[in-house]
Amino acid sequence: MDLFRVDLKSEIHLRFLLSSCSNLEWLGLCECYNLENITIENPFCQKLKYLNVSLCQQLKKLVLHNTSLETLEYKGREIELVFDAPRLTTFYSPVSDTSACHKKLWPILKLPTVLPQMETLILECSCFMGEVMKNRLSALTFPWLRHLEVIKVATVRQDLGWVAIILKTCPVLRRLDLHLRTYFCCTEDEVSESDWPEKFSHEDLKEVVITVRGHSSEIEIAIYLMRVAPALQKMIIEPTAKICSF
Structure with a gap:
């Protein structure tokens, strides 16, 4: 069930709606309003497997x-975020420019605490997130994360440092997907290996x-x-259109 730009009136109305959806497996709430709290709890939605909450501007608590x-x-x-969902192992979230500028790195910094069992994480990061990741992620550990997918934009060049930090914070990571979008001038300055992160x-x-x-x-x-x-067994490098700015 997908709800798009629906006036949900209050959390009580949402709970009443969900109480009649005992077989619901997919729930999407996009740009819904008049909703400050979303609570998904037993005995409602006992078969729910997928939840998508997007751009509900008045939301304060999930x-x-x-x-x-x-x-x-x-x-x-x-x-x-308040989670008691033992089977919740996959999380996707973009990290906004605003979060980067204020160095909050939300919600990444919260995930090891609220979702320690997470096995799959998909992040969409802005141009400025590389430096923030290097400064803030080094103190974290994702103990069970096995699959990480990062969509990372850079204006000039990709920063190798954040890749090293990610690997160190995910000790049992088995698969890494990097979708790199770099917008650059035609003249490129290569970085010496002496400037690479510590091996x-x-x-x-x-x-x-890697895309x-x-x-x-x-x-x-x-x-x-x-x-x-x-122990690397397979690396796939997928090319996309190369963009130059003059």
């Missing part, structure tokens, strides 16, 4: 007490998929991953 939910997508402002070994990474435009900094990331992942 509470999940559910034993069937497996995937959550969230897009919007910073809110309070370490990630023993669990087995598969890497690139062909910028030298993107190729550096591929080379770096091959060197730090001795």
